[in-house]
Amino acid sequence: MSAPVKYSHQREAIVDYLKSTKSHPTAEVVYENIRLIIPNISLGTVYRNLNQLADCGRILRLCCDGKNVHYDGFTHPHCHFMCESCGNVSDMDMDFPTDLLNKAKRLKDNNINNVSIVFTGICNTCKSIE
Amino acid sequence: MSAPVKYSHQREAIVDYLKSTKSHPTAEVVYENIRLIIPNISLGTVYRNLNQLADCGRILRLCCDGKNVHYDGFTHPHCHFMCESCGNVSDMDMDFPTDLLNKAKRLKDNNINNVSIVFTGICNTCKSIE
DNA sequence: TTGGGTGCAAATCTTTTGCAGGTGT
């Protein structure tokens, strides 16, 4: 959970990008978008920074399917929705069940740090294509 | 969600194994264990069957971290816990919040099929090693 | 100055897939 020691232009660009979008991009998508600003950034650097940022809690790492990890610049507790058809991840516009987390913490002697709540189904776009 | 058409010895062995354990093994671990019974089974077959079984709902596919997919032979709705240190996945001994799922279904016009609830923290084993 | 950060490319690891042959119905 410790923060990085040194400032890095690349890392801040990644954070800025993630905070500017409500989509929940994969590392590859982050890479493509950061390249528009820092053309010679490498994919390895993107991965390294995403891991570092997630480890220190500045961004969220979302593991919704077994394919790709998605990242979220908004770290307040909220629920996600993933479309089973297109794989897109979005925020759920509903209250976060804080009571559920507290209940779990009591059950596990406060050894719980977080909870991930991901709903799955078919999004409206895919529904209309069907 | 459609069930497989034909019986397969390998597939049933995989289901039996998953129903016999409360651990939440990865494909690799399933492979190792099934080989004790069917020595010449291939890893590809294990992956194919795990996908098929998860797709038709006979087992659960758990995506807790970005590393490995875990599988669960018990399909009733329940919450999971994953240790951030060792990566082990276990069941949470608490009521499943059915109301939360119903609330989300209403919010999304019943286009929601499921919800995954994964708590993360440090398990007792890792806690004692620290 | 110096240790973290980076770009590059190779390596690693997980999962999927093409194919030829086997098997359940």
Add this chain to the structure above:
DNA sequence: ACACCTGCAAAAGATTTGCACCCAA
């Protein structure tokens, strides 16, 4: 018989890592 299933091995994809160089503190 025919479609599905399998073992095998190669391919595909995602992510990590070793290395030499660069740069923030």
